[in-house]
Amino acid sequence: MMITRRLLNGALIAGALAMAAPLAPSWANSAVPFSAEAFKAAQAAGGPILVEIHADWCPTCKAQRPILDRLTAEQKFKDLKIFRVDFDAQKPVVREFGAQMQSTLIVFKGAAEQGRSVGDTKEASIAALLDKSL
16 A cells, blocks of 8 residues: 555656656756866857856855846747856866956856856846846
């Protein structure tokens, strides 16, 4: 009886997950760890780019994450390339971008920087920043 109930519950959960997967947008973006080669290739392609200077321990970065997830799931950002720079482990890269602290967001259109923000957790202003990359 107990095994049957577990099997039934497992099957129900698996079915629900399988049905929900197609509802997620196929263009939903996720950040990839920064590499100079991939960043240069994205710049050469001329598309929109977001660089996140991020630290796992940073409360502001944690507050930005769901906002960025919502915004970058929008269809208009389907081509946005997102690179995450580890504030603690990638200090030379942080300096190259001229970032003074974590929670810095920098947008590019190709090779040209279009804007940046530091410590922003307001959805409207982050959306306006991302729009500058288009």
